[in-house]
Amino acid sequence: MCGRFTITRRDGNSIAAELGVPADSFVDYRPRYNLAPMQKHFIVRIKYENREVIPATWGLVKSGAKDASMAAKCINARSETVEARPAFRDAFQKRRCVVPADGFFEWSGPKTARQPAWFHREDSRLVLFAGLYEAWQKEPSVWETTFTIITTAANAVVGQYHDRMPVILADRDADDWMDPRAADPLALKRLLVPAPADLLIATPVSPKINNVHNDSPELLEPAGQTLR
Template identity: 45%
Template structure:
């Protein structure tokens, strides 16, 4: 009974797919966006961990264990990016040209302290492809479906092979268009957030 979302902000729950504890079956979960490492003293650290850079996540203390053991797919059918134009930021919606849903490469972790538990995740970013470059120098890693089994399998430990998956997707796969600035307010979670506007 998934309710469509049109404007998801960090610290809110997002839909992810990961393997169950037996590593046999895929399960759909809602995890907080903003990874809180299991060793963190303060969960507010997750507010800064919404993205993990593909180039450095294998070394970063916040992400390296999750990169080895807790990889996930973050489900979406589009995302927003803000282009700096004449001192202002203009929001754009990016989606697949065929409107199909897709999966970002993600990492997840489990934090527990004083009886409180939070399961959280982050989205991995890489250098921008030619479609994204005019908007931003980074973009989320969009995985192809054939790579899902490798990415999700915690027993697959070939770091170079995993790192090789974290590349910008083909620019021809995507379309970007400007949208209303109402997306700047996370309280505006309505279909109009993804409507094309003229500029």
């Protein structure tokens, strides 16, 4: 699964450049070191053949929902069943996105002493999670965009901590995934596979990450040997 992630770049302009979106896409950007479900982030979608960044809340709420009571249960969607489950079926057909990040967390050890590990690229480049999005009417005349992150079987590195991981798309595949005019969305399931084992490293980090209210750079200071 994916229950927390990061995007730690200090400069929103560098994110815009890497994503291929306008520089003013990140006017209100701030780094996040412990982003949790039900919190605000942003997604990238295709609109009129161009990439567009829009704000969104983590936890998918279907467009016709009367409330967000199911959002916490829809932070992840399993790649194996995403096209069939009622919660995700419509979004899979029409509203596919990517969720920019630069790492995510998994935990090991007993419940009383959970040790988090930060999975990230050694070159510090972004990772693009495959996602789905929806917009629902939160209150009269107020619409909120929400998203979920698609997961798949873990690769060899993540598998030392958990049996699932977020789907990470290569940049060349991201546009295919996001294309709302794709003639056969089911064919895109070929992209929903584990990342190459050499893409990520795992760095043990501060247990203070276990508290969702903590969100500062020192959370990512190494607390053990990095796994490759």
